[in-house]
Amino acid sequence: MPTLTLYDAVGAALTEEMRRDHNVIAFGEGIATKRHELVDEFGALRVRNTPLAEGIIAGTAVGAAAMGLRPVVDLLFAPFLCYAMDELVNSAGKLRYLSGGQFSFPLVTLAMTGAGWGVGAQHNHNVEAWFVHSPGLKVVMPSTPADTKALLKTAIRDDNPVLFFLDIGLLYQPGEVPAGEHLLALGQAAIVREGRDVTLVSYGKTVHHCQQAADQLASQGIAAEVIDLRSLKPLDEATILGSVRKTGRLVVVHEANRLCGIGAEIAALVAEHAFADLKAPIVRQGGPDAPVAASYPLEQASVPSAEAITDAARRLCST
Amino acid sequence: MTPKPPANNPQQLLEQMLLIRAYEEAIVNGSAAGRMPGTCTSVGQEAAAVGVVNALAAEDLILTNHRSAGHLLARGADPGRLLAEVMGRRDGYCKGKSGSLHISAKELGVVLTSTIVGAELSMAPGVALAQSMLGRPGIVVCFFGDGAACEGSFHESLNLAALWNLPILYVCENNHWQAFVHRREAMSREHVAEWATGYGIPARTVDGNDVFAVLEAAQAAAAQVRESGRPCLLETTTYRTRGHLEPDDQGYVDKAELANWLARDPITTSRARLLADGLLSQAQAAAMADEVASRIAVAQAFAEASPFPAADELTRDAYA
Numbered sequence: 001m002p003t004l005t006l007y008d009a010v011g012a013a014l015t016e017e018m019r020r021d022h023n024v025i026a027f028g029e030g031i032a033t034k035r036h037e038l039v040d041e042f043g044a045l046r047v048r049n050t051p052l053a054e055g056i057i058a059g060t061a062v063g064a065a066a067m068g069l070r071p072v073v074d075l076l077f078a079p080f081l082c083y084a085m086d087e088l089v090n091s092a093g094k095l096r097y098l099s100g101g102q103f104s105f106p107l108v109t110l111a112m113t114g115a116g117w118g119v120g121a122q123h124n125h126n127v128e129a130w131f132v133h134s135p136g137l138k139v140v141m142p143s144t145p146a147d148t149k150a151l152l153k154t155a156i157r158d159d160n161p162v163l164f165f166l167d168i169g170l171l172y173q174p175g176e177v178p179a180g181e182h183l184l185a186l187g188q189a190a191i192v193r194e195g196r197d198v199t200l201v202s203y204g205k206t207v208h209h210c211q212q213a214a215d216q217l218a219s220q221g222i223a224a225e226v227i228d229l230r231s232l233k234p235l236d237e238a239t240i241l242g243s244v245r246k247t248g249r250l251v252v253v254h255e256a257n258r259l260c261g262i263g264a265e266i267a268a269l270v271a272e273h274a275f276a277d278l279k280a281p282i283v284r285q286g287g288p289d290a291p292v293a294a295s296y297p298l299e300q301a302s303v304p305s306a307e308a309i310t311d312a313a314r315r316l317c318s319t
Numbered sequence: 320m321t322p323k324p325p326a327n328n329p330q331q332l333l334e335q336m337l338l339i340r341a342y343e344e345a346i347v348n349g350s351a352a353g354r355m356p357g358t359c360t361s362v363g364q365e366a367a368a369v370g371v372v373n374a375l376a377a378e379d380l381i382l383t384n385h386r387s388a389g390h391l392l393a394r395g396a397d398p399g400r401l402l403a404e405v406m407g408r409r410d411g412y413c414k415g416k417s418g419s420l421h422i423s424a425k426e427l428g429v430v431l432t433s434t435i436v437g438a439e440l441s442m443a444p445g446v447a448l449a450q451s452m453l454g455r456p457g458i459v460v461c462f463f464g465d466g467a468a469c470e471g472s473f474h475e476s477l478n479l480a481a482l483w484n485l486p487i488l489y490v491c492e493n494n495h496w497q498a499f500v501h502r503r504e505a506m507s508r509e510h511v512a513e514w515a516t517g518y519g520i521p522a523r524t525v526d527g528n529d530v531f532a533v534l535e536a537a538q539a540a541a542a543q544v545r546e547s548g549r550p551c552l553l554e555t556t557t558y559r560t561r562g563h564l565e566p567d568d569q570g571y572v573d574k575a576e577l578a579n580w581l582a583r584d585p586i587t588t589s590r591a592r593l594l595a596d597g598l599l600s601q602a603q604a605a606a607m608a609d610e611v612a613s614r615i616a617v618a619q620a621f622a623e624a625s626p627f628p629a630a631d632e633l634t635r636d637a638y639a
């Protein structure tokens with residue numbers, strides 16, 4: 001199987017989809033420079049650099065999508081989405097509904113986020129929950145190059161606006177990616193490890209921390225099941241509930257602020273629908289309610305570690 | 320339903336303005352009586368809408384905002400379906416989900432209306448990009464207010480449209496008001512057109528209360544966009560003679576300024592001109608008023624008879 005980094009998996013998905021559908025276009029602050037091979041193959045009309053103006057980049061994508069193109073826009077770092085909030089939330093997310101279904105918005109917004117580069121809180125802020133809370137938008141955050149390629153291809157084909165988050169810490173880690181056409185439906189979580197004692201639910205880089213925790217737990221005789229959500233909206237509620245009904249214990253883990261994060265939604269979901277199956281209280285692990293520091297140890301400390309996950313799971317299993 | 324062909328005589332321009340006025344007055348009265356929601360009317364600005372829309376071809380696309388009744392009716396929208404939309408009824412252009420503030424009618428080429436001030440400016444480049452990349456004829460006309468010109472999206476939009484050669488006719492309806500703030504308090508310059516020239520975009524200011532002048536200026540600007548494939552801006556100087564959103568007692572409005580503009584009412588002045596030029600008789604003017612009144616009565620009956628959306632519309636159309 002060929003090996004690609006997550007960054008190159010994005011390029012591979014763009015290339016395949018732009019070949020398949022001439023309505024797919026890509027633009028952003030430097031995409032034509034950094035991914036010049038796309039310009040070479042598809043031309044300067046379909047792959048464009050833009051002014052440094054996230055609002056108009058997103059707004060242009062919204063207008064183009066409504067009229068039949070399939071734009072993919074690169075807004076670089078997730079905090080920059082603040083400048084594009086109106087276009088994504090009020091226009092892309094609402095104008096289908098408010099127009100009585102007259103328009104669709106098949107567009108994908110790429111944004112990087114997460115610890116790894118010591119860039120500080122104005123480049124690293126996991127804001128994915130904001131968009132889950134906004135109607136009309138879908139939200140994806142993969143943890144492997146293979147999933148990135150397959151999910152991005154599906155996102156480009158989806159007729160809804162998709163926020164596609166790339167975890168900075170995973171960007172240049174290689175992984176096996178099946179060659180050729182490979183798609184994954186949005187809203188399908190992966191059970192990346194099966195276990196009967198405790199369920200660890202996560203997305204992005206902390207999926208790998210959960211897998212390391214599962215290894216450590218296994219050596220202590222605890223079988224953890226690890227779920228990679230992959231897409232946050234739609235959310236694969238059935239897989240989460242099925243797992244918790246089996247294990248009776250749940251740890252939800254993410255790098256984003258714990259307060260009103262995805263973990264809170266999942267905890268509520270389980271409390272509502274699988275309360276009777278719980279053998280122990282639900283545990284949420286997430287970042288603190290503080291901006292992320294640039295300093296390496298502080299940046300790393302804002303991310304739930306494998307050790308912390310292991311400890312939490314072990315405590316649950318001893319109750 | 321398709322866009323109405325442009326008026327081919329000045330009487331039709333007058334009739335369209337009368338229709339817009341009568342439609343909005345029906346809503347003003349209906350909302351005062353508690354039968355309809357209040358809207359942002361364009362009373363006093365009818366010439367600015369009618370002049371521009373009648374300069375357009377059927378394949379052209381319009382983006383508009385919260386003060387859109389004039390644009391929609393001049394484009395040929397059915398007043399009954401518009402009123403049904405305002406009243407939240409099933410037969411509205413957007414199934415009653417828009418209300419008055421974001422009415423789009425794709426069949427008329429009125430696309431992506433937003434009530435976020437400036438959002439139409441942010442979407443216009445994408446609409447124009449699709450037109451040119453997909454090889455479709457038709458320029459994009461983006462209506463916005465003087466208030467929207469103070470949003471960052473105005474400046475980002477003009478810069479990108481100039482840079483990417485996008486066929487957009489920007490039409491600023493400078494009606495002197497940005498909700499409850501006079502444009503004098505909010506704009507560093509007298510005219511929005513001055514800002515456009517800074518982006519290398521040809522721009523012109525026209526008397527927005529003179530429907531014939533607006534038509535001529537809009538025809539010239541639309542032709543320039545069509546031929547050059549590049550953006551132009553037209554600023555129609557006019558006045559919002561009613562409040563921002565009904566009801567509004569306009570206590571904050573300078574009486575002399577308002578009186579001055581009321582004396583230049585676009586309907587009164589154009590009717591007087593047609594009568595003076597022998598292009599309209601008193602009898603024809605009266606017949607025109609009757610015709611408009613009966614169309615609005617039919618529209619109102621249609622809208623009131625239209626049911627509210629069914630309960631299952633609550634979440635329908637949120638996702639494709």
Ligand SMILES: Cc1ncc(C[n+]2csc(CCOP(=O)(O)OP(=O)(O)O)c2C)c(N)n1
Nearest residue numbers: 386434435436464465466467494496497498
């Ligand atoms: C982003 C945003 N800010 C404020 C408002 C509230 N608001 C609605 S219309 C309006 C005035 C807009 O002025 P202008 O652009 O000149 O248009 P006009 O109403 O005069 O036609 C305001 C402030 C809004 N809808 N959107």
Ligand SMILES: [Mg+2]
Nearest residue numbers: 464465496497
């Ligand atoms: Mg105004």
